[in-house]
Amino acid sequence: MIKGRLTLRPDIIEGESISSYLLRLANINKINIAQLFRLVRNEKKYIKVGSYVEKLDFYPKDIIKIENFVSITNLPINLIDHHSFSSTIIKWFGDKAGKIIFLKETEVKNRKFCLSCLVETGAYKLLWQVKEIRLCNKHLTKLKSKCDKCGHALPYVNENIALFKCCNCSALLLEQEEQIETNSFVIESQLQCYKDWKLIQTLSSSPKFNSINHRKLAAQVLYIADNNRIKLKKHQMRRLRNIVKGKSDDRVTLNLLFSVLRNVGINLEEIIDIEVPISYLRPLFRTNVSKLGRCLSPWCNYRGTKFKMKRIMKSTTQRYVPFRHKFDLVSVCTGCWMRFGVNKETEKWECLFDEANLIYYKVKPLYENGVSKTAIQRELKLPIFKLYSVLGYILQYQLLEVDDNDEEKFQFSNTVLEQFKILSKNSHSFKLMASAAKKSYGWGVLEFSYLYWHPEVQRNIAFKENRGDKKEDGKTKMPNSLLVDEINEEISLVVREIAASLEIVEKNELFAEIRKDETIYTKRDNLLAEKIIIYNKINELVQSKTEKEEQIHVKEIYKYISKTYSYLVRNHIDIKKYISKIANASKVNQTEIKRKKLKEAIKKLYLEKQEITPDKLSEILGVAEISISTGNGIFRRLGDTINKTINEIISE
Template sequence: MKNRKFGLRVIPKLGESFSSVILRSAALNGCDAMDIWRYTHIRGEDMLRTHLFYRLDYDFRLIDFDKLKDLLGISSEPLRNLSFFTVCSKFLNNPYQDYDKASLMIQSAIEKHKRKYCPLCFKDEKVFKLIWQVKSINSCEIHGCNLISHCLRCQSPIDYKSDNMRCKNSNCSKYLWDVIDYEDISNLSPNKSENFERWLFLINPNQQLTKDYKNLTMEKSLVLKLLYVAQNQENIYKRKNILGVGETITKSLVSFIRGKSEIKKANIQLLFDVLDFSSITIEEFANIEVPNSYIYSLLQIKKRRVKLPQSCLSQWCENSESSTFIFKDERVEQGRPKIRYPYFYICPNCFLRYSYHPITERWTEIDNRIELLMTVRKLAEGGMTRLQISRELKIDFYKTSELLGYLAYYQLLTEPIAKSFIANSVPCDLLILFEMLECDHRSYHGKKYKQAKELFSWDLKTFSYYYAHKIVKLSFVNKASQLKKPLKKNRNILNETVECIARLSDENMKLSLSKVAAATRRSARAYKAYHEIKEIVRMAKDKQFTEKLISEEKELHKKFQDFMKIHDADKRILKSEVYAYLNKNRDYVLQKYPELINYMSKCINKFHEQLNERKDNGKIALIKHGITDIIANQTRLSVTAVAKYLGIKNIHSNGYKHIKQMIVQEIDNFILLRRKKEATSIECSSDN
């Protein structure tokens, strides 16, 4: 990569993938494909992994195309068109802006961990085609043979990054196009499937699925056309006439077009489902024009007519002749088959729920509690216990207790029976106590009771009587809903989320609630209602962040060790050089990896100590040699004389204090050693 421009340049072939061009360029210019990726990479270094090489064929934010253009000598636009970016651009106006959704849509459709190819096509053209990596395409459109992902000589699997397009088995190492014979070639015939034709259309940069309608985005325009085709191209939108798309999905798509929701958006699978059900080709779909009448009828939102309430229908209610109610703009479904009420009213005195029947339009009590309360009263006065009433009416025991507490509070039971359901005393801070419960008016009665029992040790009868009080009921009605959808009902959502998180983690994608929501084709706003899912995503993010820090710290540790090995042993280490080699800012390393800072400081200090020791030893040797020469020349031995020998003029200045001490020490050692020798020679001569 030093020259930053290849001398030998490849010409992309028809249908070739972006990663194939990189592999051919690397092989032709004698370098590794990872070197090209590393030179043009613009994301975090944690993405530079061999097993993530497949991302080059769809992750258009990994590469600096200006650098790559200069390196390969190929303009940027043709290079982008060699990837699945062309597919994303048919669903989204700006794939860069909707990057998460675009990349996740492609990930689910392609084979990422192995390279698929037709051995006969590969032998002729020596390139990997982009369309071969689609999961649903398993045969060659030209020869009709199955696509393989192994070497025909040794049966070794072929990785997505095949260096020099050779088999990775060291005992084989043959070029993949250097095949022997492929079995049953004579019986093979071209077989272009409908699925192949669709993908060929999607990866063609010159094709378009739809135009933009009425200031809608491309994605909304595509959803609009899908609904129009699914409705057999009728001129007026009617939801019940849409076929091939589920009712729930249809509602989500319509809400998405109208700008109310983003739960369901256009994707490849939805497109293929509509094409299959409508029995039309993708080219025919692209040529269809949606009439203005259909667009206006779909975008037109019917205004809901809210009728004023009538009077309460219960005989014991003080509000029976008044029309004062609490309005709740919430949808509720009751009965079997379920009847949907778009809104309802709550009586502020007896707290029964009322609305207009959607079919008969009669003012009615929607929970059938009046009839149920009268039945429970009759059975209780007949001598039945709570358990017997529950079994007789086949209702929950907690609900039976709630109904009896309600009857007792509103004095609808006879005195002997009412005594067993009326609490002896009512706390003056009853409202404050109930506000401590994490429930609302829609919460299951048993859940409320269990919380109250844990906090206040109330029995079920006492709790049911307290719960029937008007101030408590009113408090729950006005309280914002905290009810989470039952885990059992949404177990599939939870499991799907956990699998999605695992998949995204394996792909080294940065986790977030919005990214997980996009991967599971839901909106982030919808996910925020699931506390457990939010907690799972948060824990996964923390785990991913921790693993990333550990991995990065290991990488920085290894880089520092490499720096210490290649650094000149006779030069001091500047910390600025260290951080430049690590390619990290000092403050970043200090904040993220304080232990690494301590380790590097210890290593650098030890290196400097050893360097100073070597320098001192060298100077001591020079000083000794200087002392010997001065004595040999019969010159007066002094600190100044030795310093001049070393080339130092002002030895007594503060800057040479350390060297001066060394000279003094060596002169003292020399004089001491000479005196010892003289004393030894005198003793020897006296003995003689």
Template structure:
């Protein structure tokens, strides 16, 4: 068994930790308070110094894990990144008498374990942090003798407290400062020349843009510690990797409404960035997102990272992300009938979402079907040929039949001339007689048809529903039931009211009243849920939550109900927001008046946290109210400042027995030049002084 010598005490190795642990703990008579934002390594150094411990290794040997071979400067920086990998944090907690969960917040461990679990992730995170050299603010080091954790973040260059640059070199010899000086704990002195690091002249940063940028960066990193335990719970499932959730959030924040997410073109991200984000969201990649990319994206979008804590991504958006076929959806095509009044437009084109006529037997499957509600010619999208084509009327055949019809060919002659099935000819002749697409002069049926009402026609064709797609059986049943001949049957078939009935009503799904009522109740429940959750109400969002199509909601006429709720919700939210903004403004104005401070327009907008441009565009009446309040306050301020000036004259006279510009200048904190300018509140100051003194002397 190994024997270890420690000072004058020889102990057995197995008892080494226990004896020294208790011994060193007893020597910790001084336990300083943790400074806000201080790094854990800095606190250990300060504690060791105050308790006259010669080397930090004496503490480390007691709490380090067995896997750690030794304590040196190469591992010390890692202690601020992931202390739980190097030491037993519970042992360190007992030694320092500070809770372990409080200690860990003074390291990057929460961020590292949250964003980059695993060894490879720690290497990625290391790119965000300065690992080689210790960085510091001279003024802070001089004030509290401690190092801040966030000073090690590479993109932070300014001390948020003193507006000075963060250094890593000695001002005298220019040497970079190591993370830990081996051998002793003189952490406030240069490792090369032994001079105090906080000596020397510091220059404050004056550029307001740099200040604002650095403030934002500092705020982002500080907020990272707050959100590491929380990213919106409704983003995908809790079991999903955190980078998948973040990828969803970044895509949602950067994608405007009604913009299709396409890896080749996006209004914010480059194609490679969109591709990577989509791969992570769709579980095609186990990759991670660099913290720098996440933060820079949020900064460009002008969104605080703390906003992710309350952000709720709509289910409809997640559904679009996961459903890649959305990009391939075929749009409604324009009318292709040259004789139609709406030829070349989409004004009367309707998507036959529930149509049963998507299949053409033994030919093609049409992925989308549309019909013109003026000429009633259907077109389908041929997936094999990638083009739209007519499905119920062939224009070439229609023109051939019409040309023979205009030459006064009989029905029998047309059939013989074209050598086609008779019912097909009558199908086209019925269309020609009904719509007269080519302005024929003899396109009237006499003594073969009678005018039937819409209800009569639709009732008759409801009885023929089983035969709509089978022309021979259709004409046979029409003859048996109503005594119609073949031509009359197809003439009635092409009647606009019958077509409306066939293709837009009865050809859709049969409504189940019980299911419809249940669906209505579900929609009401979802609308209330969205309203309570402060999520925008829309047909798309309701469909996504219920896991049905938007078409189903439209079919049951529930889209109107949802849109009404959306409008009502929007008006209520606007009303609440207006009331809240007025409440905030009035509170701000009241506070200013209590302290007799001026009301400045730009300060009001800054206090609200809303830009002037946005407020003027969305709430012009509020912008006008702010402007009027500021104008009214100008007159009030003049009276207040004039009264204060009079009080100052009285006070100076009572104290010195005289009043002059020098005494007034010193008392009011303004220059003599300003007093003598006779502008604004100082206009007629000589007269005011004289009248005030006359009143005082008269008393």
């Protein structure tokens, strides 16, 4: 029934995206794209054509009904993964995490395209949507995402997109001008981007990449970066180390991975063979216990000591560490089970939210004097659940100097511990857990609070749920799964050894440069030789850009010389200043060139006795009309520039 609705079913083109194929299918059968989507959509999830269609190339099996899609297109099911990012997302990041992480690497709102490819095939390629890809690998033309006539960004899926028209002004996209890239450095880097992304698509279907061990991958990236003196940003280093140590269930992003691999000159397939020595991993798992402070609870038997102080670490399965946004080194004293940490604002070691003082010096005296719970709450302005939490603690650890028989009503057992394990899986909030306990087990708030502060329950909340990161004694476990069959423990490394354990065919020389001439050349001589090479590279780039009358950007220079800002600050501060000087001079020079071209365009229109309007200026200058209308840059006070230019012509 569905199959009979379409008469023409073209073959899908190599590299074409699923959404592009549906656009072509709708166009060739003369039907609206919305009508076609209704035939293939997953009706249980997506009722109408909306923002969901933008994600069609990323997780198509969630958006379309596979049976209907295969019936309409006559395409094999395996082609859906081949022409979308779905397999890459699932196998690289995992289904749920990938939908969030991977979309940051790609453009999902606006459609990118190459004019020559559209003329030849009429297809929008999948890899064009990757943010770092800005050139067509076949024609070496700059990819467009906006209409040249009106400057409007093209949406990802639209009826006009299928007809190769702008959805705003209906201008034909195929008649717009192309910009061919001539910079050899840019071309080379863009072709490398294509190669990397094509490889990761291929590897996603390989058994070798069925499950990515991100802890191993993070260790490999750190090892390669350290051994090749690649300076990573602080947040990148922290992220990778946390992944390796199991303190975070984060993932190694493709952007970070590619930046390191391209710096070294190896590809994604070769990194699998890199073995990280255990001598490199071991320092990552050392816990600096000396940073932890002392117990400050007035009633604790271990007050003023670190003997029972244990740090609470993030888990690989759950990320719960209490109040990490306000405190560092969050720890618990296993003598009194009070939590402590370094306040990020005051940088002082203290009890979390001064809870110890609240219990011992505020609530306890009032409760001992027979003050009612309501009066205590009113006096101290405490939330009701906070008050019951404090009272439960006081009863559990028998801090009262007068007898109170409430705790005799509450009995702890292994069953209670199992019930708390169930409660803590859903939430770590005292209030939510208490509400759930009342609903599920019929516990009152005071009973729940008393049992909540039992040492076994607190031990389970602080450590058992975070297994895989920390032992209870505060010593980090080594990740056996990371080391088995992945790390050669028999390799002994000397102090200056950089890469003896890396066994990569024809790539060992990239890692084995351990300054062979160190006995002959000093560091000063090496830096001097490097400085000459860098200056030559900079002058080469400046000459190339000057001949083409193109602006020189700071980031472009850093990329060309393959050095980072921080590296130049440490070793070649004069080169860093030289680069800034070149970029500033280029900016001024480029402004003058643009202003000169604008005056020539005005002069041309005036001499030809044509009206000087933004649309005619945009045609001559080759810029979008909206750029002129906004009045920014050289187009600021355009009227004054026109009058001044005309006066100069008349005076001549």
